[in-house]
Amino acid sequence: MDLELLFKENKEQKLFGRYITLAEVEPLLLQLNTNNQLKKVGESVLGKPIYSYTIGRGKTKIYLWSQMHGNEGTTTKALFDFFNVLHSKSEFANALLEKFTFCALPLLNPDGAEAYTRVNANEVDLNRDSQNLTQPESRILRAVFEDFKPDYCFNLHDQRTIFGAGTAGKPATTSFLAPSFNEERDINESRLKAIEVIVAINDVLQKFIPGQVGRFDDSFNINCIGDTFQNLNVPTILFEAGHYTDDYLREETRKFIFFALIASFSYLNENDLVSDAIDKYLNISQNNVVFYDFIFKNIKINYDGIEIITNFAAQYKEELIDNQIVFNAYFSQIGNLENKFGHFEYDGKGAKYSDDFGDFPRIDEMANFKLNDTIIFVNGLIKS
Structure with missing residues (x-):
C-alpha cells in the first residue's frame, strides 16, 4: 500500500x-x-x-x-x-x-x-x-x-x-x-x-x-x-x-x-x-x-560586570491572538545545556550579546537580541 x-x-x-x-x-x-x-x-x-x-x-x-x-x-x-x-x-x-x-x-x-x-x-x-x-x-x-x-x-x-x-x-x-x-x-x-x-x-x-x-x-x-x-x-x-x-x-x-x-x-x-x-x-x-525550540551556543554576556561565554535556550509559547495561534519565543534557560538539543541551533563563536534591556538574556523575556550589534534576532530567528 x-x-x-x-x-x-x-x-x-x-x-x-x-x-x-x-x-x-x-x-x-x-x-x-x-x-x-x-x-x-x-x-x-x-x-x-x-x-x-x-x-x-x-x-x-x-x-x-x-x-x-x-x-x-x-x-x-x-x-x-x-x-x-x-x-x-x-x-x-x-x-x-x-x-x-x-x-x-x-x-x-x-x-x-x-x-x-x-x-x-x-x-x-x-x-x-x-x-x-x-x-x-x-x-x-x-x-x-x-x-x-x-x-x-x-x-x-x-x-x-x-x-x-x-x-x-x-x-x-x-x-x-x-x-x-x-x-x-x-x-x-x-x-x-x-x-x-x-x-x-x-x-x-x-x-x-x-x-x-x-x-x-x-x-x-x-x-x-x-x-x-x-x-x-x-x-x-x-x-x-x-x-x-x-x-x-x-x-x-x-x-x-x-x-x-x-x-x-x-x-x-x-x-x-x-x-x-x-x-x-x-x-x-x-x-x-532533551529539546528546546532554540539553543544559542558560545555567546558572550556581561553578568554582574563579568564577561563570560555561555549558552542559553528559548522556547515557543503558543498564544491565541485574534483567533490565530502565534508562536512567541521566550528565554527559558541560561547556562548548562549539556545533553540538550535545539530544533534551531546557532553557534555565536564568542559574539557579544545585547538587547534593549542590557547585556544578558533574562528568563521569560522575548528572544529579541543582537550579537556584536550586527546580527539581529527577532523572535528567536535571524532577521533577514
Missing part, C-alpha cells in the same frame, strides 16, 4: 494548522453524516455539542477520541483524513468497514479547543478526571465507552516539542504507549494486545521517520483515561503527535499519525502474528525531555 498516495488522496483540506475548533469540525461531520452516523452525545461546560461519529458494520469495535486537551488538534486532523478513507468506496475502505465498527468522538473538549487550552472551561484536565468524573466531557467519554463496549481504545493526543526519541538528538515526531493497568506495570493479555498494535505501527513508521518514534512513560495513574480503560481490560493505545523538523503547524506529523492509524487497522484486519512483541516494544526509544 502506498501510504503517501493514500494520504494525499484523502487529506481533509479544510483542516489546517494548530487551531482546530468546533467551527471547523462540525460542518465536516455534518457533511460525513451520509447514513445517520452522527449523534450528539452531550454538551460541554459551555453548552457546545459533543458528537460521536459511528461507521462500519464489523464485529471488532474501535473507540477513538481526540482533543481531550483542547490545544491538541493534530490527531483530529488525521482522524478526518481517515474518515475520508472510509468514505472513499475503495477496496481497502470496504474491507475496514466490513471488519470494524468505529466510534469516534472527534472533539471531546470544544471549550478548550476554542480557548486553545489544555483544560476545559472549568479549568479541569479531563485526563485526570477518569475516576471522579466531575466534568460533563468526562462523563460523556465514559458513557459512550460503556454503551459501545469497545474491543480497542485509541486515545489521541499531541505532545510538546521538548520530547526526543531517546537521547541521541532526534525529535519524538510520534510517540505511543500501551498504558499500565496497575502500579506494578504488569503485562496482561489486554495490555499485550495494545503492545502488539504499537509494534506494528512502529514497523511502518520506521520506514518514514527512522529513530523518531518514541515510547511514552508508562507510570500508572488510575485517574488517566488510558490507564482506566486498560484497567478495565480494554486494550488501549495512546497516540502522541510530536515535532517534525520545521513543522510547527504539524502538517507533516499529521501525515505520520494518519500512517499510524492505517497501520493499526491493517494489522488488526490481517490478524498478523507479532513475534517477540514485548521486546520489540521495549526497544522503542523512551521519550526524553
